[in-house]
Structures are given as C-alpha cells and as structure tokens.
Amino acid sequence: MSRQYETVIGLEVHVELATKTKIFCGCSTEFGGAPNTHTCPVCTGMPGSLPVLNRQVVEYALAVGLAANCQINQYCKFDRKNYFYPDNPQNYQISQLYLPICHDGWVEIDTAAGKKKIGIHEIHMEEDAGKLVHDEWEDCSLVDYNRSGVPLIEIVSEPDMRNADEVIAYLEKLRLMIQYLGASDCKLQEGSMRADVNLSVREAGTSQLGTRTEMKNLNSFKAIARAIEGERKRQIELLEEGKKVIQETRRWDDNKESSYAMRSKEDARDYRYFPDPDLVPVVISDQWIQEIRSRQPEMQPEKMARYQEEFQIPEYDARILTSTVHMAELFEKTTGLCGKPKEVSNWLMVETMRLLKEHEQTPEDLCFSPENLAKLIDLVAGGAINRTVAKTVFERIFKEDVDPEKYVEENGLKMVNDQEALQKTIEEIIAANPQSVEDYKNGKEKAMGYLVGQTMRAMKGKADPGLVNRIVKECLTK
Amino acid sequence: MSILKMTALELGRKIRSGDITVPEATQAVLERIRTQEPAIHAYVTVDEEGALKRAAQVQARIQDRTLVSPLAGVPVAVKDNLCTKGLRTTCGSNILYNFAPTYTAEAVLNLEKAGAVVLGKTNMDEFAMGSTTETSAFGVTRNPRNTDHVPGGSSGGSCAAVAAGECFYALGSDTGGSIRQPSAFCGVTGIKPTYGTVSRYGLIAYGSSLDQVGPVAKNVSDCAAVLEAIASYDKKDSTSIPRKDLDFTSALVDDVKGMKIGIPRDYLGEGLDHEVREGVMRAAGVLKDRGAVVEEFDLSLVEYAIPAYYVIASAEASSNLSRFDGVKYGLRAKEYEGLHQMYKKSRSEGFGPEVKRRIMLGSFVLSSGYYDAYYLKALRTKALIKQAFDKAFRDYDVILGPAAPTTAPKLGESLKDPLKMYLGDIYTVSVNLAGIPAMTVPCGTDSGGLPIGLQLMGDCFQEKKIIRAAYTFEQTDREGI
Numbered sequence: 024m025s026r027q028y029e030t031v032i033g034l035e036v037h038v039e040l041a042t043k044t045k046i047f048c049g050c051s052t053e054f055g056g057a058p059n060t061h062t063c064p065v066c067t068g069m070p071g072s073l074p075v076l077n078r079q080v081v082e083y084a085l086a087v088g089l090a091a092n093c094q095i096n097q098y099c100k101f102d103r104k105n106y107f108y109p110d111n112p113q114n115y116q117i118s119q120l121y122l123p124i125c126h127d128g129w130v131e132i133d134t135a136a137g138k139k140k141i142g143i144h145e146i147h148m149e150e151d152a153g154k155l156v157h158d159e160w161e162d163c164s165l166v167d168y169n170r171s172g173v174p175l176i177e178i179v180s181e182p183d184m185r186n187a188d189e190v191i192a193y194l195e196k197l198r199l200m201i202q203y204l205g206a207s208d209c210k211l212q213e214g215s216m217r218a219d220v221n222l223s224v225r226e227a228g229t230s231q232l233g234t235r236t237e238m239k240n241l242n243s244f245k246a247i248a249r250a251i252e253g254e255r256k257r258q259i260e261l262l263e264e265g266k267k268v269i270q271e272t273r274r275w276d277d278n279k280e281s282s283y284a285m286r287s288k289e290d291a292r293d294y295r296y297f298p299d300p301d302l303v304p305v306v307i308s309d310q311w312i313q314e315i316r317s318r319q320p321e322m323q324p325e326k327m328a329r330y331q332e333e334f335q336i337p338e339y340d341a342r343i344l345t346s347t348v349h350m351a352e353l354f355e356k357t358t359g360l361c362g363k364p365k366e367v368s369n370w371l372m373v374e375t376m377r378l379l380k381e382h383e384q385t386p387e388d389l390c391f392s393p394e395n396l397a398k399l400i401d402l403v404a405g406g407a408i409n410r411t412v413a414k415t416v417f418e419r420i421f422k423e424d425v426d427p428e429k430y431v432e433e434n435g436l437k438m439v440n441d442q443e444a445l446q447k448t449i450e451e452i453i454a455a456n457p458q459s460v461e462d463y464k465n466g467k468e469k470a471m472g473y474l475v476g477q478t479m480r481a482m483k484g485k486a487d488p489g490l491v492n493r494i495v496k497e498c499l500t501k
Numbered sequence: 502m503s504i505l506k507m508t509a510l511e512l513g514r515k516i517r518s519g520d521i522t523v524p525e526a527t528q529a530v531l532e533r534i535r536t537q538e539p540a541i542h543a544y545v546t547v548d549e550e551g552a553l554k555r556a557a558q559v560q561a562r563i564q565d566r567t568l569v570s571p572l573a574g575v576p577v578a579v580k581d582n583l584c585t586k587g588l589r590t591t592c593g594s595n596i597l598y599n600f601a602p603t604y605t606a607e608a609v610l611n612l613e614k615a616g617a618v619v620l621g622k623t624n625m626d627e628f629a630m631g632s633t634t635e636t637s638a639f640g641v642t643r644n645p646r647n648t649d650h651v652p653g654g655s656s657g658g659s660c661a662a663v664a665a666g667e668c669f670y671a672l673g674s675d676t677g678g679s680i681r682q683p684s685a686f687c688g689v690t691g692i693k694p695t696y697g698t699v700s701r702y703g704l705i706a707y708g709s710s711l712d713q714v715g716p717v718a719k720n721v722s723d724c725a726a727v728l729e730a731i732a733s734y735d736k737k738d739s740t741s742i743p744r745k746d747l748d749f750t751s752a753l754v755d756d757v758k759g760m761k762i763g764i765p766r767d768y769l770g771e772g773l774d775h776e777v778r779e780g781v782m783r784a785a786g787v788l789k790d791r792g793a794v795v796e797e798f799d800l801s802l803v804e805y806a807i808p809a810y811y812v813i814a815s816a817e818a819s820s821n822l823s824r825f826d827g828v829k830y831g832l833r834a835k836e837y838e839g840l841h842q843m844y845k846k847s848r849s850e851g852f853g854p855e856v857k858r859r860i861m862l863g864s865f866v867l868s869s870g871y872y873d874a875y876y877l878k879a880l881r882t883k884a885l886i887k888q889a890f891d892k893a894f895r896d897y898d899v900i901l902g903p904a905a906p907t908t909a910p911k912l913g914e915s916l917k918d919p920l921k922m923y924l925g926d927i928y929t930v931s932v933n934l935a936g937i938p939a940m941t942v943p944c945g946t947d948s949g950g951l952p953i954g955l956q957l958m959g960d961c962f963q964e965k966k967i968i969r970a971a972y973t974f975e976q977t978d979r980e981g982i
Contacts, residue, residue, distance in 0.1 A: 064604055068824045070597070071584045071606060071703040073738050103820050105867075107844055114823035166828070295867035297876060300710035300817055303739050 027227040030255045033182035038207045039215040040083045046174035047074030058167035066172035068112025080174040083206040085315045088125030097307040099124045105295040110152040120296045123147035132192040142181030187248040199323045202348045224258045234268040246277040334364035347386040356393035361400045378421045391424040399427040504529045509575045509669040509723040516574040523574035527556040530576045534667045543662035545581045547621035555618045573616030578668035581622040584703040593627040593637035596825045596832045596851025606703020608714045608731040615730045623658030627853045629707040633915045636855040650909040653683030659717045660687040670718040676711045678929025681941040685904035685954020688943045691717040695961045696936035697742035700735030706821040708814035711933040721972045725749040752965035755976045758792035763897035765800035774907045780953035781903045784944040810930035812879035819863025887935045894960035899970045904941040904954035938964045942971045
C-alpha cells in the first residue's frame with residue numbers, strides 16, 4: 024500500500040429503554056411473551072387508535088442526554104417517518120427528526136492511546152418495530168407486534184472515532200453510563216443495545232470526508248471490531264484499485280466475516296418526515312430538567328475514584344467492581360453489611376470472576392444476595408470455617424444463593440476447635456505412622472507436612488490448619 | 502305525534518315517561534329504514550339484530566332508573582369512520598370492506614353510556630374524502646329532499662338518515678366541512694365543535710389535525726344535547742382538551758339581544774349562488790330583528806384556505822392511510838408475488854380514485870425538496886388564517902355566512918370536475934384550519950325546494966354563543982325547518 028489512510032467512524036446507537044410500558048400505549052415491554060400478547064389497538068396500528076407519550080421515556084432520554092453533556096431542546100416534537108414494511112403496523116415510525124430532545128453533547132473515552140472526547144450529534148426518542156418471523160416450511164411470514172412500540176433512544180455520534188478501540192471504548196462508555204442511569208440494560212446480544220457503524224476512509228492528512236457506508240447487524244463488541252477492520256480494508260482496496268466507494272447500507276455476516284450491500288443511496292427511501300399531528304409538542308421546563316439532574320446517580324468514573332479513596336481498593340479492582348451496576352451494588356451492599364471492603368473485593372474479584380468464567384456468565388447474571396456473601400465473610404473472620412471450606416460454600420452461594428450459616432450447620436462444616444479431640448486424633452496418627460516420625464527426627468521437615476495432611480483428612484478439612492500444625496509439632500518434639 | 506316525527510329529545514322524554522318503549526321506537530325506525538333505504542341508501546350497514554337486543558337492555562335499565570340521560574333509548578346512526586366493536590366499519594372503502602374493529606370509538610362509547618341504541622353505520626365519501634358521498638365504494642346516497650341530488654359529504658349518509666327519518670340523530674365527522682355542508686344540503690342541523698372537544702380515539706383518521714366528531718340532528722336543541730353527551734376529555738387522545746364548559750344545553754336561550762354578529766364580505770362575493778346569498782342575508786335579518794348587532798367586515802385570506810386545507814389534509818391522509826396495506830386487516834389482493842406486489846395490488850384494488858388522488862397529492866407535498874414549498878407554507882397559512890379569525894373574534898361574538906356556495910348539486914355533476922368540488926368547500930375549510938367551532942342550521946330553500954344552510958362560527962370554546970344564536974334563529978324562523 025503506497026498511501027496512508029485514516030478511518031473515520033461515527034455510530035448510531037439504538038438503546039431500548041427500561042420502561043415497564045411501551046412508548047405510546049400501556050402494553051408491557053417485557054421480552055419473550057407469546058406472539059402478539061403484549062399488544063393493543065395502538066401498537067398494532069388499528070384504525071382510529073392514537074398514541075399517547077409515556078412520560079418515563081422523556082425522563083430516561085433526558086437523563087442520558089444530561090449525562091452525555093447534551094443541550095436539551097425544551098420544545099421538542101415527534102415526527103412520522105413513512106415507509107412500508109410489515110413489522111411497522113402503521114407503515115410509519117414515530118421518531119424525531121426536526122427537533123430531537125437532545126443535541127450537541129460529548130462523552131470522554133479512555134483508550135491505550137489516552138483520553139478523547141467523542142461528540143454526540145443528537146439523541147432522539149422513537150418507537151421500535153415488531154418482529155418478522157419467516158416460516159420456511161409454510162413459505163410465509165408472520166408478524167409479532169410484542170416489540171412494536173417498545174421505546175428506543177437513538178444516540179448519533181459525530182464522526183469522531185478513528186479505530187475499533189475507540190469505537191469499543193465509546194460503546195462501553197455509553198453502556199456503563201446508561202446502565203448506571205437505569206435507563207436500559209444495554210445487552211447487545213439481546214438487542215437492547217444496537218449499533219450501526221458509519222465508516223469512511225480518507226488519505227491521511229486530508230480534511231474532507233470520504234464516502235461512507237453504514238454497517239448493520241452487529242451483535243457483539245467482537246463483531247463490531249471485526250466489521251470495522253473488514254470494512255476499512257474493503258474501502259481501501261477499492262480506492263487502491265482506483266474504484267469508488269458507493270454510499271450504501273451493508274449487512275455484516277459475522278460467521279463469514281464479510282458484509283454485503285443491502286441498499287444503495289440510489290434506492291434510498293424518501294421518508295417524507297412530517298410532525299405527527301396525533302401528538303402534542305413536548306415542553307420541558309427548567310424545573311423538570313433540574314429534577315432529572317438532581318436525581319442523576321453517581322456515575323462509574325466517580326464511583327471508581329471513590330472506591331480507591333474510601334476503601335483503598337486498587338485501581339484495577341475498582342474498575343472491575345464498577346464495570347457493571349450489579350457488581351458495584353453487590354460490593355457496596357455486602358461491604359455495608361460486613362464492613363470488610365477488602366474481603367468483599369477479594370471474593371468478587373477472585374472467586375466470583377473464576378466461577379463466572381467457568382459458567383460462561385457475565386456479572387449481570389449474578390444472582391446471589393449481598394446478605395449471604397456478608398455472612399460467609401463473617402463466618403471466616405469469626406473462625407467458624409476455614410478458607411478451603413469457605414470456597415466450597417461460596418460455590419453454593421454462587422449457584423443457589425444458599426444461606427451460608429445454615430449450609431455450614433446442616434453439612435457439619437464448622438471448624439473443629441476442640442483441642443482435646445484434635446490432640447487425640449493427632450496422637451493416633453503419629454502412632455500409626457512411626458516411619459514418618461522417624462523421618463522427621465532425622466531432619467526430614469516434609470514428614471511433618473504429611474502428618475498434618477493426614478490429620479486434616481481425618482478431620483474432613485474442618486480443622487483450623489494453624490492449630491493442627493502447632494499440635495503436630497508439639498507432639499513430634501515431645 | 503308519530504314516533505318518527507319526534508326529535509331526539511322529545512322521544513327521550515316519552516321513553517323516560519313510559520309512553521314509548523325503546524324497542525317500540527327502535528322497531529319504528531327500523532321499519533322506516535326498510536322503506537326508505539331503497540331510495541336513499543343512507544346506511545352501509547344496518548344492525549337490526551344488535552339494535553333490537555340493545556333496545557331491550559336499555560329499556561330494562563331505563564325502567565330500573567339506572568339510565569336517566571335525556572338521550573337514553575333514542576336510536577342513533579353512526580358514520581362509518583367511527584369504530585364500533587364487532588360491527589363492520591368500512592370508511593366507505595373497499596379496503597375495509599370486511600373490517601370489524603376490536604374496540605369502540607370514545608365518542609360512541611360516550612353515547613352508549615348515555616343509553617343510545619346504535620342502528621347501524623352510515624355511508625360516507627371514501628375515507629371522508631369528497632363533498633357528495635359519491636366516492637363511497639358502496640354506492641351513492643341520495644338527498645331525501647330531492648333524490649336526484651347529492652346529500653353532500655362526506656357525512657352524507659348521516660345527514661340523509663336524519664333528514665329521511667331513518668334515525669333520530671347521527672354522528673358525523675368534519676375535517677373540512679363534512680358535517681356542515683351535508684347538513685345544509687339535507688336541511689338538518691350539525692355542529693363541528695372546537696378541535697379537541699370530542700375525542701378522536703376510534704375515529705379513523707383522514708386529516709388528524711383537522712378531524713372532529715360532531716352531531717347531526719333535527720334541530721339545535723338535539724345538537725346541543727348530543728354534543729354534551731359525546732364531548733369529554735380523553736387521555737387516549739393527546740389532542741383532547743379538558744373543558745369544564747360542556748353543558749351546551751344551557752346555551753339553548755331564545756335571545757340574542759346585543760350579540761355582535763359579523764358577516765365576512767369575502768363570503769358573499771363571486772361564486773356564491775344568489776338564492777343562497779338571499780337566504781343567508783334573510784337569516785341575518787332575522788337575528789338583527791331579535792336585537793343582534795349585525796355588520797359586514799373583511800375577514801381576509803379566504804382564497805388561501807382551500808389550497809392550505811388540501812395540502813395539509815392530503816399530507817396527513819397520505820401517512821394516515823398507509824396502514825391499510827393488506828397485512829393486518831381489510832382487503833388483501835387475491836393473487837400477488839412477494840411483499841411489494843401484495844402492497845401495490847391490495848392498495849390499487851382497495852382505494853378509489855379520489856383517495857388515490859389525495860394520497861398522491863399528500864405524498865408529493867411531503868417529499869424532500871417540496872416539503873418547505875408546500876407543506877410548511879400551508880402550515881404558515883393555517884397560522885395566518887387562525888390569526889385572521891382571532892382578530893375578527895375581538896369584534897364579533899359570532900361570524901355568520903353560508904355553509905356552501907350552492908344548494909345540493911345533482912348526482913354525478915361534481916365528480917367530473919374535482920377542482921370545482923374542492924372550491925365548494927370554500928366557506929367551511931377555514932373553520933377546521935383555525936380549529937374553531939361552527940354549525941349549520943336550515944334557513945329556507947331555493948326555488949327548486951332544496952335547503953339552504955346558514956353557518957355560524959364562534960371563537961375556540963365558544964360553542965355556546967353559536968348554539969344560542971342558532972337556537973334563537975330557529976325559534977324565530979320556524980319556516981326554515
């Protein structure tokens with residue numbers, strides 16, 4: 024390659040909001056109901072039905088906009104985007120074009136290359152479409168409108184990103200921010216967060232943007248990174264061959280690690296946007312903004328800093344503990360109960376992470392209660408169980424959220440601190456292993472380890488290892 | 502007095518006093534429908550069975566005094582663009598030839614709460630697009646006053662049904678004059694209320710920002726009573742307005758002393774039939790004699806109302822009607838290959854020429870490159886027209902004028918020249934653009950015996966003023982009825 028190229032990337036991120044009901048009707052937003060059970064005349068586009076805006080959607084959009092340092096359009100409107108497709112029951116989507124709720128903001132990302140601000144062009148509110156199911160067997164298509172009318176916000180970035188690292192960092196940043204706000208669970212795999220990548224390349228040093236393509240169907244951070252690399256290469260190859268990049272929408276196939284054109288600009292639709300006459304303008308008062316602002320929770324960067332400062336947790340650990348709201352909540356609640364932040368951090372960072380990996384789960388899947396982890400930590404600290412036993416008990420907590428006190432009691436796992444009983448067992452073991460005693464006396468330190476091991480085995484692991492060591496040593500040196 | 506000659510309120514009184522039962526009244530009107538329909542064709546669907554069943558239920562509730570409304574038990578006809586649960590609702594279109602809604606429109610629900618008995622669904626111009634009821638896919642409706650003539654439109658079926666005694670009152674909808682113009686042509690009384698007064702939930706939309714549901718009745722008192730029954734604040738309609746002054750019957754006062762009435766000179770000029778002009782001026786004289794201060798003034802912008810109206814209404818309609826696609830309900834073409842052909846064929850077969858014309862017009866004015874020049878300009882014109890009315894209502898309580906430039910044209914005359922038909926809406930569309938209330942009352946007939954309608958307009962939320970003026974006129978000028 025003779026020339027140097029720069030990649031320019033902007034993102035359109037759709038986020039499904041965590042409201043209980045849909046954006047324009049009272050139907051449930053719950054995922055996974057039987058087809059067309061979470062529907063009504065409004066979200067199935069029945070003649071004569073009318074939309075009524077869900078106030079919570081505006082509140083979530085405002086919360087995200089404020090967290091992303093956006094300007095707020097205090098007079099905003101909904102517009103109709105007209106296009107025919109069966110997943111869209113009215114054949115228009117209610118969205119915002121002319122006056123979106125938020126605009127001109129930014130978020131700061133942190134990559135190996137340092138910190139950088141990514142501009143937010145706008146955030147707008149809109150409704151999701153239903154789902155088409157193609158029945159190959161019957162050769163027909165079916166529509167499920169359960170998702171129709173689920174509220175979305177679309178976050179449109181400026182073309183400020185230059186590589187996949189920045190894109191992933193930006194998405195991570197949005198994901199964390201929105202999760203912290205409670206506005207969405209932002210799961211890429213389940214589609215509650217969806218990113219379309221707009222990408223163009225240009226010769227390094229030039230300021231004019233190249234022709235861009237839009238990439239859809241990106242279901243994981245890994246797919247996004249691969250798609251960016253693939254598309255960058257494809258565009259550069261075209262330019263190197265003296266060909267032109269065509270402005271088009273492409274669909275990424277992550278299995279084939281390649282993309283194909285869905286539609287080009289020539290057949291770009293004219294959406295005939297116009298203000299929806301069924302909805303009244305949304306007027307957002309200063310007071311409303313102030314209320315949302317005052318309700319904004321502590322965000323991840325602040326929380327991370329506080330963990331380091333308040334609990335003396337190392338930066339790396341603090342980052343992991345705050346990487347999901349769920350994990351941070353577990354940490355804070357458990358710490359509040361047992362007062363041992365370092366112990367809590369330790370259990371979360373080591374055993375929890377190990378088990379998550381083993382079960383191929385994410386921190387969001389954690390289902391144990393802070394109460395039970397706190398009890399476990401107290402049991403260890405109080406000498407009731409040793410660490411080895413504690414690890415097995417924790418596995419039960421991890422899986423089934425068992426009450427560790429009950430579990431230890433019921434399974435007889437309490438540490439045996441009865442010195443007399445221990446003394447008796449050790450004496451029996453020494454008597455049964457004269458060779459080891461002999462070896463020890465001849466200077467073989469290892470022999471004592473063997474005797475300690477035998478004792479622990481006889482005690483079924485429930486003895487305090489320190490105590491066993493001491494008594495064995497006393498007996499041998501007698 | 503024969504049951505069929507009674508007004509809705511008169512029948513209501515007889516029903517409550519026990520002189521007439523609801524099934525009796527219902528049977529009488531169903532019989533009337535049977536004899537009249539071959540000549541008039543006011544209905545798309547008559548629900549005999551449902552009406553009789555309902556009549557018996559309502560009768561029981563009137564007897565045990567759980568229903569005491571003045572309209573309890575009075576049979577009503579409903580325009581076929583208002584959803585009625587389980588009862589076919591076609592909008593006068595092939596594309597909804599078999600559509601039975603899953604819910605009932607709020608305005609109809611309000612009537613049902615008041616004990617109304619729904620007789621059936623009345624004919625209309627397809628999707629309320631037209632001024633003659635000739636664009637209906639289910640055949641024309643004839644004017645009961647002279648069956649060679651149209652009843653007007655688009656609520657032609659409702660107005661003809663009232664005029665022919667095929668119901669005691671009816672519901673219509675008015676987007677650009679669709680209650681007032683056919684009321685004038687059929688010699689009945691109709692009100693288009695202030696935008697936001699009657700819920701649009703369940704009214705199959707034509708031009709959402711202009712549509713209002715309103716009553717069509719035999720006289721002003723019935724109109725006021727029906728409006729009182731159907732008006733309500735409805736959370737399901739974002740454009741619904743909470744009002745505390747919905748006691749419209751309190752305005753049935755026979756006195757206009759000191760009321761200031763303005764007649765726009767712009768409404769009396771070229772294009773206005775001289776007999777209609779005379780009828781309207783005579784009515785103005787009646788009100789003047791009763792003590793109103795009547796004068797002429799210049800309203801201005803009248804010539805811009807029609808283009809602005811057709812741009813806005815068509816733009817909204819092009820989007821509102823896109824849901825009729827053969828996917829979920831209504832007509833689907835029998836043979837097609839693939840999704841796009843299904844859309845195309847279903848919509849080509851389902852919609853009539855006038856609807857197609859307005860969908861194309863509306864799609865055009867919303868297209869990129871034309872949006873500013875047409876749609877935005879029309880919205881600005883709409884705002885200016887509202888301002889012109891605001892200014893006029895600083896000087897006048899009521900604006901008086903004709904409802905239409907002519908009396909009812911002959912069948913078949915209008916469809917030949919759609920532009921001429923559009924121009925016939927000149928006195929009605931401004932009211933919808935401004936969102937203000939207006940009503941028509943009969944004020945005599947032309948030399949051919951066809952009714953002339955007087956239109957009275959009020960400022961937003963001033964229905965009571967126009968009802969009072971209309972009532973006073975009606976009480977004074979009995980010959981108009």
